[in-house]
Amino acid sequence: MDGYGFRDVARMEWIKLRSLPSVRWTLLLGMVATAALGVVAGYNTRDAAGDPTSNMLAGVVLGQVITGVLGVLAITGEFGSGMIGATFGAVPRRGLVLAAKAAVWGATFLVAGEAAVLAAFLAGTALLRSGVPHPSLASAGVARAVLMTGAYLALVGLMGLGIGAVLRHGGASIAVVIGGLFVLPLIVGAAQHGYGRLLPELIAGNSLAAVKPVPGFAWSPWLELGIVALYPAVLLTAGGWLLARRDAG
Numbered sequence: 001m002d003g004y005g006f007r008d009v010a011r012m013e014w015i016k017l018r019s020l021p022s023v024r025w026t027l028l029l030g031m032v033a034t035a036a037l038g039v040v041a042g043y044n045t046r047d048a049a050g051d052p053t054s055n056m057l058a059g060v061v062l063g064q065v066i067t068g069v070l071g072v073l074a075i076t077g078e079f080g081s082g083m084i085g086a087t088f089g090a091v092p093r094r095g096l097v098l099a100a101k102a103a104v105w106g107a108t109f110l111v112a113g114e115a116a117v118l119a120a121f122l123a124g125t126a127l128l129r130s131g132v133p134h135p136s137l138a139s140a141g142v143a144r145a146v147l148m149t150g151a152y153l154a155l156v157g158l159m160g161l162g163i164g165a166v167l168r169h170g171g172a173s174i175a176v177v178i179g180g181l182f183v184l185p186l187i188v189g190a191a192q193h194g195y196g197r198l199l200p201e202l203i204a205g206n207s208l209a210a211v212k213p214v215p216g217f218a219w220s221p222w223l224e225l226g227i228v229a230l231y232p233a234v235l236l237t238a239g240g241w242l243l244a245r246r247d248a249g
Contacts, residue, residue, distance in 0.1 A: 004091050009100035012091075017104060023070060027108070030066030031116035034059035034153075038120025043127045053135050053142050056124035057117055057149045057209040064156040064201065067109045068177040071160025074105050075239075076170035094243040098165055102236055106158050113153030114146075121146050141211035148208040148225055155228050156181070156200065162235025165243055200228045 004012075017023065037059035045055045075098075078084040091097050121137075128134050137143045159180075164173045181201045188195050196202045197217050207217040207224040217224065 004096075006096060006100060006103075009091055009096055010103055012087075013097075013100045013104040017074075017108065023073075027066065027070060027112055031063065031112045034063035034066070034116045035120040035123065037062055038117070039124045039127060042120070042124025043129070045128060045132050047132070050132075051211050052124075052128060052132055053121065053139075053145050054205075054210045056121050057145065058205075059120055060117070060149050060153060060204055060209060061201075063113060063116060063153045064181060064204070065178070067113065067153045067157035068160040068181065069174055071105060071109070071157035071162075072164040072170060072173040072177060074101055074161050075164040076168060076173055079168045080170060095240040098161075098236065098240045098243060102158055102161060102232075105161060106154050109157035110151065110154035114150030116153070117146050117149045135211070139211075144221065145209050145211055148221060149204065151225065152200070152204045152208050152228060155232055158232035159200070159235055162232050162239045165239025166235065168246075197224070198227060200231060203228055 038056045041058040042052060042056035045052045075084075078087060087097060088094055121142075125134055125136070135142045137146065156177075160173070160177050163176050164170070167173045167176065185196065185199050185202050188199060194216070197207075197219065203217065203224045207213040207219070207221045208228075210217075213219075213221060213224075
Protein backbone atom coordinates (compact mmCIF):
# COMPACT_ATOMS: atom_id res chain seq x y z
CA MET A 1 0.00 0.00 0.00
CA ASP A 2 1.63 3.26 -1.11
CA GLY A 3 -1.23 5.73 -1.31
CA TYR A 4 -0.13 7.80 1.67
CA GLY A 5 1.12 11.35 1.36
CA PHE A 6 3.31 13.28 3.75
CA ARG A 7 0.40 14.57 5.84
CA ASP A 8 -0.98 11.04 6.26
CA VAL A 9 2.36 9.65 7.39
CA ALA A 10 2.99 12.63 9.69
CA ARG A 11 -0.41 12.00 11.27
CA MET A 12 0.58 8.37 11.86
CA GLU A 13 3.82 9.48 13.50
CA TRP A 14 1.94 11.91 15.71
CA ILE A 15 -0.37 9.11 16.83
CA LYS A 16 2.67 6.96 17.66
CA LEU A 17 4.23 9.76 19.69
CA ARG A 18 1.00 10.43 21.59
CA SER A 19 0.63 6.73 22.37
CA LEU A 20 3.93 6.68 24.29
CA PRO A 21 3.29 8.18 27.75
CA SER A 22 6.85 7.39 28.82
CA VAL A 23 8.17 9.64 26.07
CA ARG A 24 5.83 12.48 27.00
CA TRP A 25 6.78 12.28 30.67
CA THR A 26 10.48 12.02 29.92
CA LEU A 27 10.34 15.07 27.67
CA LEU A 28 8.21 17.04 30.12
CA LEU A 29 10.31 16.25 33.18
CA GLY A 30 13.52 16.74 31.21
CA MET A 31 12.46 20.20 30.09
CA VAL A 32 11.35 21.08 33.64
CA ALA A 33 14.79 20.07 34.87
CA THR A 34 16.37 22.07 32.05
CA ALA A 35 14.46 25.18 33.13
CA ALA A 36 15.23 24.55 36.81
CA LEU A 37 18.97 24.31 36.15
CA GLY A 38 18.83 27.61 34.32
CA VAL A 39 16.99 29.26 37.21
CA VAL A 40 19.58 27.99 39.69
CA ALA A 41 22.43 29.20 37.49
CA GLY A 42 20.78 32.60 37.19
CA TYR A 43 20.25 32.87 40.94
CA ASN A 44 23.91 32.06 41.54
CA THR A 45 25.07 34.78 39.13
CA ARG A 46 27.09 37.36 41.03
CA ASP A 47 29.22 39.02 38.37
CA ALA A 48 27.66 42.38 37.50
CA ALA A 49 29.77 42.54 34.35
CA GLY A 50 28.90 39.00 33.20
CA ASP A 51 26.19 37.62 30.92
CA PRO A 52 23.25 36.57 33.12
CA THR A 53 21.21 35.57 30.07
CA SER A 54 23.77 32.95 29.11
CA ASN A 55 23.84 31.67 32.69
CA MET A 56 20.06 31.34 32.80
CA LEU A 57 20.16 29.25 29.63
CA ALA A 58 22.78 26.88 31.05
CA GLY A 59 20.17 24.15 31.46
CA VAL A 60 20.63 23.43 27.76
CA VAL A 61 23.48 21.14 28.82
CA LEU A 62 20.88 18.74 30.24
CA GLY A 63 18.17 19.52 27.71
CA GLN A 64 20.31 18.46 24.76
CA VAL A 65 20.81 15.04 26.34
CA ILE A 66 17.05 14.60 26.72
CA THR A 67 16.18 15.60 23.17
CA GLY A 68 19.17 13.79 21.66
CA VAL A 69 18.33 10.49 23.38
CA LEU A 70 14.61 10.76 22.61
CA GLY A 71 15.47 11.47 18.98
CA VAL A 72 17.48 8.25 18.88
CA LEU A 73 14.69 6.23 20.49
CA ALA A 74 12.09 7.68 18.11
CA ILE A 75 13.40 5.31 15.44
CA THR A 76 15.59 2.71 17.15
CA GLY A 77 12.66 1.81 19.40
CA GLU A 78 10.75 0.69 16.32
CA PHE A 79 13.70 -1.35 15.09
CA GLY A 80 14.09 -2.96 18.50
CA SER A 81 10.43 -3.91 18.80
CA GLY A 82 10.10 -5.01 15.18
CA MET A 83 7.36 -2.45 14.60
CA ILE A 84 9.41 -0.87 11.84
CA GLY A 85 8.47 -3.78 9.56
CA ALA A 86 4.78 -2.91 9.88
CA THR A 87 5.56 0.77 9.33
CA PHE A 88 7.49 0.10 6.12
CA GLY A 89 4.85 -2.40 5.03
CA ALA A 90 2.20 0.31 5.20
CA VAL A 91 4.48 3.02 3.80
CA PRO A 92 7.16 1.50 1.53
CA ARG A 93 8.73 4.90 0.85
CA ARG A 94 11.13 4.86 3.76
CA GLY A 95 12.46 8.32 3.11
CA LEU A 96 8.92 9.61 3.52
CA VAL A 97 8.64 7.86 6.88
CA LEU A 98 11.86 9.43 8.11
CA ALA A 99 10.83 12.87 6.84
CA ALA A 100 7.51 12.59 8.68
CA LYS A 101 9.29 11.49 11.86
CA ALA A 102 11.67 14.42 11.57
CA ALA A 103 8.80 16.87 11.12
CA VAL A 104 6.71 15.55 14.01
CA TRP A 105 9.52 15.00 16.49
CA GLY A 106 11.35 18.15 15.43
CA ALA A 107 8.25 20.27 16.00
CA THR A 108 7.69 18.61 19.38
CA PHE A 109 11.27 19.23 20.45
CA LEU A 110 11.07 22.83 19.24
CA VAL A 111 7.93 23.62 21.23
CA ALA A 112 9.23 21.88 24.34
CA GLY A 113 12.68 23.43 24.04
CA GLU A 114 11.41 26.97 23.52
CA ALA A 115 9.02 26.62 26.46
CA ALA A 116 11.82 25.36 28.72
CA VAL A 117 14.33 28.08 27.90
CA LEU A 118 11.70 30.82 28.06
CA ALA A 119 10.59 29.58 31.46
CA ALA A 120 14.22 29.47 32.62
CA PHE A 121 14.79 33.03 31.45
CA LEU A 122 11.63 34.52 32.94
CA ALA A 123 11.91 32.73 36.27
CA GLY A 124 15.66 33.21 36.42
CA THR A 125 15.35 36.95 35.76
CA ALA A 126 12.84 37.29 38.59
CA LEU A 127 15.31 35.62 40.98
CA LEU A 128 18.48 37.44 39.94
CA ARG A 129 20.31 39.03 42.85
CA SER A 130 20.41 42.76 43.31
CA GLY A 131 23.46 44.30 41.70
CA VAL A 132 23.30 41.91 38.75
CA PRO A 133 21.87 43.32 35.49
CA HIS A 134 18.28 42.22 34.94
CA PRO A 135 17.87 41.66 31.18
CA SER A 136 14.53 41.58 29.42
CA LEU A 137 13.46 40.07 26.11
CA ALA A 138 13.61 43.60 24.71
CA SER A 139 17.31 43.91 25.61
CA ALA A 140 19.77 43.68 22.73
CA GLY A 141 20.48 40.09 21.77
CA VAL A 142 18.39 38.51 24.53
CA ALA A 143 15.35 37.34 22.55
CA ARG A 144 17.71 36.00 19.89
CA ALA A 145 19.68 34.02 22.49
CA VAL A 146 16.52 32.54 24.03
CA LEU A 147 14.97 31.55 20.69
CA MET A 148 18.21 30.09 19.31
CA THR A 149 18.77 28.01 22.43
CA GLY A 150 15.32 26.44 22.10
CA ALA A 151 15.96 25.79 18.41
CA TYR A 152 19.29 24.19 19.31
CA LEU A 153 17.52 21.64 21.51
CA ALA A 154 15.28 20.69 18.58
CA LEU A 155 18.27 20.35 16.25
CA VAL A 156 20.04 18.03 18.69
CA GLY A 157 16.90 15.90 18.82
CA LEU A 158 16.98 15.65 15.02
CA MET A 159 20.67 14.73 15.18
CA GLY A 160 19.70 11.85 17.44
CA LEU A 161 17.01 10.79 14.98
CA GLY A 162 19.51 10.87 12.12
CA ILE A 163 22.11 8.88 14.04
CA GLY A 164 19.45 6.34 15.01
CA ALA A 165 18.43 5.96 11.37
CA VAL A 166 22.04 5.36 10.37
CA LEU A 167 23.00 2.91 13.14
CA ARG A 168 19.57 1.40 13.98
CA HIS A 169 20.85 0.36 17.42
CA GLY A 170 19.72 2.32 20.46
CA GLY A 171 22.74 1.83 22.70
CA ALA A 172 25.30 2.55 20.01
CA SER A 173 23.38 5.59 18.77
CA ILE A 174 23.05 7.07 22.25
CA ALA A 175 26.77 6.55 22.82
CA VAL A 176 27.51 8.46 19.61
CA VAL A 177 25.19 11.30 20.64
CA ILE A 178 26.74 11.63 24.11
CA GLY A 179 30.26 11.28 22.74
CA GLY A 180 29.66 13.88 20.07
CA LEU A 181 28.18 16.36 22.51
CA PHE A 182 30.60 15.98 25.42
CA VAL A 183 33.67 13.86 24.62
CA LEU A 184 34.56 15.27 21.21
CA PRO A 185 34.65 18.90 22.46
CA LEU A 186 37.07 17.84 25.21
CA ILE A 187 39.34 16.15 22.69
CA VAL A 188 39.28 19.12 20.35
CA GLY A 189 39.87 21.50 23.23
CA ALA A 190 42.80 19.46 24.52
CA ALA A 191 44.34 19.45 21.05
CA GLN A 192 43.97 23.24 20.97
CA HIS A 193 42.58 23.25 17.45
CA GLY A 194 40.26 25.96 16.18
CA TYR A 195 37.56 23.47 15.25
CA GLY A 196 35.56 24.12 18.41
CA ARG A 197 33.52 26.77 16.60
CA LEU A 198 32.17 23.94 14.43
CA LEU A 199 31.00 21.69 17.29
CA PRO A 200 27.32 21.96 18.31
CA GLU A 201 27.73 21.88 22.08
CA LEU A 202 30.42 24.57 22.07
CA ILE A 203 28.47 26.70 19.63
CA ALA A 204 25.42 26.53 21.89
CA GLY A 205 27.25 27.67 24.99
CA ASN A 206 29.49 30.28 23.42
CA SER A 207 27.40 31.81 20.65
CA LEU A 208 23.73 30.83 20.55
CA ALA A 209 22.97 31.29 24.25
CA ALA A 210 25.35 34.21 24.74
CA VAL A 211 24.28 37.81 24.24
CA LYS A 212 27.90 38.62 23.43
CA PRO A 213 29.62 35.59 21.81
CA VAL A 214 32.94 34.74 23.45
CA PRO A 215 36.31 35.09 21.68
CA GLY A 216 36.76 32.35 19.11
CA PHE A 217 33.05 32.39 18.29
CA ALA A 218 32.97 35.74 16.55
CA TRP A 219 30.88 34.54 13.61
CA SER A 220 27.28 35.65 13.48
CA PRO A 221 25.09 33.53 15.80
CA TRP A 222 22.83 32.97 12.81
CA LEU A 223 25.73 31.48 10.89
CA GLU A 224 26.60 29.35 13.91
CA LEU A 225 22.99 28.12 14.07
CA GLY A 226 23.23 27.25 10.39
CA ILE A 227 26.35 25.19 11.12
CA VAL A 228 24.49 23.29 13.82
CA ALA A 229 21.58 22.71 11.43
CA LEU A 230 23.92 21.08 8.93
CA TYR A 231 24.51 18.18 11.33
CA PRO A 232 20.92 16.85 11.37
CA ALA A 233 20.55 17.67 7.67
CA VAL A 234 23.52 15.47 6.75
CA LEU A 235 22.64 12.73 9.24
CA LEU A 236 19.01 12.53 8.17
CA THR A 237 19.99 12.48 4.51
CA ALA A 238 22.42 9.63 5.19
CA GLY A 239 19.84 7.85 7.32
CA GLY A 240 17.18 8.10 4.63
CA TRP A 241 19.59 6.82 2.00
CA LEU A 242 20.54 3.83 4.15
CA LEU A 243 16.96 3.06 5.14
CA ALA A 244 16.05 2.80 1.46
CA ARG A 245 18.84 0.27 0.81
CA ARG A 246 18.74 -1.99 3.85
CA ASP A 247 16.20 -4.49 5.05
CA ALA A 248 13.89 -3.56 7.88
CA GLY A 249 15.35 -6.06 10.34
